[in-house]
Amino acid sequence: MPFHTLFTIFVVVIAFxxxxxxxxxxKLKSDGSSLHSLPFYHGTWLIIVGVxxxxxxxxxxSLVESSIIRSVILSELPANLMLVSPAEKSLLFSEIANxxxxxxxxxxxxxxxxLSNRYTLLxxxxxxxxxxxxxxxxxxGFGLGWLRLKPDFRARNRFESTVRIILMSCASLAVLxxxxxxxxxxxxxxxxxxxxxxxxxxxxxxxxPQIAIREGQVGSSGSFGAVPLFVGTMxxxxxxxxxxxPIGLMSAIYLSEYASPKFRAFAKPLLEVLAGVPTVVYGxxxxxxxxxxxxxxxxxxxxxxxxxxxxAAGLVMGVMIIPFVSSLSDDVINAVPQSLxxxxxxxxxxxxxxxxxxxxxxxxPGIVGAILLAVSRAIGETMIVVMAAGLSANLxxxxxxxxxxxxxxxxxxxxxxxxFDSPKTLAAFALGLxxxxxxxxxxxxxLYVVRRYREQYD
Amino acid sequence: xSRSTIDIVNRNLAKRYAKEKxxxxxxxxxxxxxxxxxxxxLVTIVSNGWGAFTQSYxxxxxxxxxxxxxxxxxxDNDQWSYAxxxxxxxxxxxxxxxxxxxxxxxxxxxxxxxxxxxxxxxxLMHDRSLLGQTVxxxxxxxxxxxxxxxxxxxxxxxxxxxxxxDKTLALIDELVNSDQxxxxxxxxxxxxxxxxxxxxxxxxxxxxxxFFTLIVALxxxxxxxxxxxxxxxxxxxxxxxxxxxxxxINNLAAVPSIVFGLLGLAVFLNWFGLPRSVPLVGxxxxxLMTLPTIIISSRVALKSVPxxxxxxxxxxxxxxxxxxxxxxxxxxxxxxxxxxxxxxAQALGETAPLLMIGMVAFIVDIPGSFTDPATVLPVxxxxxxxxxxxxxxxxxxxxxMVLLMFLILMNSIAVLLRKRFERRW
Numbered sequence: 001m002p003f004h005t006l007f008t009i010f011v012v013v014i015a016f017x018x019x020x021x022x023x024x025x026x027k028l029k030s031d032g033s034s035l036h037s038l039p040f041y042h043g044t045w046l047i048i049v050g051v052x053x054x055x056x057x058x059x060x061x062s063l064v065e066s067s068i069i070r071s072v073i074l075s076e077l078p079a080n081l082m083l084v085s086p087a088e089k090s091l092l093f094s095e096i097a098n099x100x101x102x103x104x105x106x107x108x109x110x111x112x113x114x115l116s117n118r119y120t121l122l123x124x125x126x127x128x129x130x131x132x133x134x135x136x137x138x139x140x141g142f143g144l145g146w147l148r149l150k151p152d153f154r155a156r157n158r159f160e161s162t163v164r165i166i167l168m169s170c171a172s173l174a175v176l177x178x179x180x181x182x183x184x185x186x187x188x189x190x191x192x193x194x195x196x197x198x199x200x201x202x203x204x205x206x207x208x209p210q211i212a213i214r215e216g217q218v219g220s221s222g223s224f225g226a227v228p229l230f231v232g233t234m235x236x237x238x239x240x241x242x243x244x245x246p247i248g249l250m251s252a253i254y255l256s257e258y259a260s261p262k263f264r265a266f267a268k269p270l271l272e273v274l275a276g277v278p279t280v281v282y283g284x285x286x287x288x289x290x291x292x293x294x295x296x297x298x299x300x301x302x303x304x305x306x307x308x309x310x311x312a313a314g315l316v317m318g319v320m321i322i323p324f325v326s327s328l329s330d331d332v333i334n335a336v337p338q339s340l341x342x343x344x345x346x347x348x349x350x351x352x353x354x355x356x357x358x359x360x361x362x363x364x365p366g367i368v369g370a371i372l373l374a375v376s377r378a379i380g381e382t383m384i385v386v387m388a389a390g391l392s393a394n395l396x397x398x399x400x401x402x403x404x405x406x407x408x409x410x411x412x413x414x415x416x417x418x419x420f421d422s423p424k425t426l427a428a429f430a431l432g433l434x435x436x437x438x439x440x441x442x443x444x445x446x447l448y449v450v451r452r453y454r455e456q457y458d
Numbered sequence: 459x460s461r462s463t464i465d466i467v468n469r470n471l472a473k474r475y476a477k478e479k480x481x482x483x484x485x486x487x488x489x490x491x492x493x494x495x496x497x498x499x500l501v502t503i504v505s506n507g508w509g510a511f512t513q514s515y516x517x518x519x520x521x522x523x524x525x526x527x528x529x530x531x532x533x534d535n536d537q538w539s540y541a542x543x544x545x546x547x548x549x550x551x552x553x554x555x556x557x558x559x560x561x562x563x564x565x566x567x568x569x570x571x572x573x574x575x576x577x578x579x580x581x582l583m584h585d586r587s588l589l590g591q592t593v594x595x596x597x598x599x600x601x602x603x604x605x606x607x608x609x610x611x612x613x614x615x616x617x618x619x620x621x622x623x624d625k626t627l628a629l630i631d632e633l634v635n636s637d638q639x640x641x642x643x644x645x646x647x648x649x650x651x652x653x654x655x656x657x658x659x660x661x662x663x664x665x666x667x668x669f670f671t672l673i674v675a676l677x678x679x680x681x682x683x684x685x686x687x688x689x690x691x692x693x694x695x696x697x698x699x700x701x702x703x704x705x706x707i708n709n710l711a712a713v714p715s716i717v718f719g720l721l722g723l724a725v726f727l728n729w730f731g732l733p734r735s736v737p738l739v740g741x742x743x744x745x746l747m748t749l750p751t752i753i754i755s756s757r758v759a760l761k762s763v764p765x766x767x768x769x770x771x772x773x774x775x776x777x778x779x780x781x782x783x784x785x786x787x788x789x790x791x792x793x794x795x796x797x798x799x800x801x802x803a804q805a806l807g808e809t810a811p812l813l814m815i816g817m818v819a820f821i822v823d824i825p826g827s828f829t830d831p832a833t834v835l836p837v838x839x840x841x842x843x844x845x846x847x848x849x850x851x852x853x854x855x856x857x858x859m860v861l862l863m864f865l866i867l868m869n870s871i872a873v874l875l876r877k878r879f880e881r882r883w
Contacts, residue, residue: 170685184724254485278807380714
């Protein structure tokens with residue numbers, strides 16, 4: 001059933017429930033009894049019982065139906081196709097699905113024809129069952145709800161507690177997302193660690209994940225030592241921080257301590273534009289403009305700079321992070337009480353001495369927190385490094401050479417057609433796990449530090 | 459002979475003032491460094507991308523006779539769809555340059571027109587009454603010709619070091635002199651999908667993909683974000699669970715965006731079996747990513763509504779839910795909208811998570827719904843940035859300019875909203 005028909009039915013049912021409830025309440029009222037709740041709430045009550053359960057059923061069913069149909073179909077594969085690998089099975093399944101959609105370009109068309117008929121049947125059956133069930137539940141809910149509509153029925157309280165539950169589940173979605181991230185990354189990473197030992201992964205120094213396509217192909221054992229990736233990530237992040245921390249911090253100090261309100265109102269938003277530029281734009285800028293410039297500059301000095309050097313990616317990433325450091329530091333510097341400044345001025349210190357000896361030490365925990373958040377941002381940054389840094393996993397700390405990073409490898413391993421079960425794709429999830437854990441630790445520490453610091457002066 | 463403290467202070471004073479000046483200068487310089495980087499970035503993009511909005515077109519007089527098109531029976535639809543539209547263009551080019559005889563030179567001649575021009579003639583001939591008539595139309599030139607016209611190819615370099623031969627240059631010059639080769643507004647750039655030929659490649663597909671993706675993200679993240687903010691700000695009891703939710707939200711705001719892509723791949727594609735490369739899934743992933751931003755800004759908006767409003771409503775007998783939905787929410791809504799628009803701007807510029815869920819495929823068709831395979835504007839930029847041709851560098855920068863325009867537009871709306879509805883209590 002097309003989406004807009006479903007949507008229209010949905011709206012009509014909601015409207016019907018609401019007006020039925022409201023009319024009923026108005027009728028009760030005109031009969032002379034005084035209502036506990038306004039007629040509006042009687043209408044919403046009928047929506048709650050008439051639509052909500054059916055909607056939940058529809059959603060859950062739609063989410064699980066495709067995987068159930070899939071497993072049913074795959075369990076009925078002809079015997080000669082039963083023994084293939086899971087990846088080929090998923091290929092066969094999409095062939096079956098395509099067949100039932102009317103495409104006939106399949107090498108196994110004849111053999112799969114009965115299955116594709118069955119697929120069509122199952123799909124329409126599931127669709128009808130789903131709608132039928134939703135309709136029955138809707139009618140039952142409406143009927144039971146209708147019987148409860150009496151003058152003393154507390155419709156408003158019912159409505160309000162339902163809304164409260166909905167609000168709470170929306171808030172809990174954040175928790176669900178975190179759980180989803182942890183489990184999806186963790187499960188796939190565990191499967192990866194079944195084939196590759198976790199020690200080889202964390203301490204291995206050779207990274208070349210190109211697993212052979214055929215059995216027994218030369219060099220078929222891809223090696224998954226992630227140390228070059230970690231070092232590369234840290235190298236680029238370090239370059240970025242060397243750019244971003246001094247510039248960001250000094251900008252924040254100037255803006256909060258020296259700048260006139262006019263200059264501040266003009267410069268601060270402009271600086272924050274840097275944070276609003278999409279990372280893909282920075283990546284393009286790094287790859288097309290900055291990297292060739294650095295290479296030519298290096299040539300002029302007699303240095304050999306790779307055209308995908310860590311330096312180019314790091315420099316541009318640093319520029320991206322400047323506003324991040326400066327606005328967070330600005331906040332913490334502004335939170336330092338004026339009395340500390342006044343005390344220092346009173347003892348005859350110049351403004352820069354006050355800043356260096358009094359304000360920075362007082363704001364230090366907050367600044368450290370800001371820098372940690374910036375580091376976490378740099379580690380997780382993807383597009384700049386994908387476009388400007390290389391793919392070759394060199395174990396080096398020379399910023400003029402090409403290095404690769406964790407995020408670059410995740411993208412290369414997962415973009416394009418892949419089978420889902422090969423160690424190559426699973427390795428991406430193991431890298432994702434590393435990335436998530438690292439940034440999580442940085443964030444938790446940073447947020448803790450910043451919060452503690454704020455409380456200190458509140 | 460005693461040295462008083464004031465002497466010591468005075469002796470160092472000049473040095474200290476110099477230091478003060480230096481420190482101040484450093485501050486100013488770092489701000490200027492940031493702003494210079496911004497200017498440099500924008501100037502590079504604009505100077506690179508300006509040319510993408512124009513394109514060289516060649517005027518040709520096409521003789522649409524059935525024989526060249528190899529249409530023998532005008533009533534046969536198959537013949538219309540398999541007709542040789544390129545042959546008409548080639549014939550017209552031969553007639554325009556009757557002196558060119560050798561096979562090699564003819565091939566060179568055919569290459570000055572875009573390889574996709576035949577499709578345009580095909581489109582034109584949907585009006586079937588044109589069969590047998592003569593029309594004069596402008597067809598897009600090949601991207602190398604376009605680069606010559608825009609001055610990206612240096613004519614003074616030796617022939618074997620540039621992409622365009624001397625003979626082609628002569629052809630171009632002759633066409634320019636007879637006003638049959640002109641730069642015009644690049645319609646294709648705004649009305650076509652992706653293509654491997656730069657002069658046929660456009661951003662309409664990517665823009666519509668972005669549009670559908672953002673609509674999904676907006677419809678999901680705005681209501682959910684507001685609901686979560688209302689709960690946390692107005693209803694949540696102070697307990698462990700609430701604390702846990704808050705910690706989670708703050709953390710999610712700082713989780714790298716690519717991790718959301720991994721979540722989308724593992725959960726929505728592999729577990730729920732949703733299709734790859736579709737705006738629906740992209741929108742869901744971006745929703746999860748922008749939710750923390752929207753929740754945090756909505757909470758700030760709710761906090762800024764003074765308690766006296768709540769107390770007045772409660773005092774008149776409204777229930778807590780009525781107070782919040784009828785009195786607090788309308789006052790906080792402009793602030794929430796501002797946060798929502800900023801969140802959407804962030805989602806519009808996001809690339810990495812969408813690569814994970816397959817929105818990176820080469821898609822020529824223009825998407826028409828939430829479940830058509832599509833790509834989005836930033837991903838299109840990423841895809842084009844890989845192509846070596848000068849014309850694609852130009853188009854990438856052009857697409858970036860369009861993307862930045864949208865971002866500027868959204869942010870200005872947010873600023874205007876804030877200015878218009880900001881209320882001091």
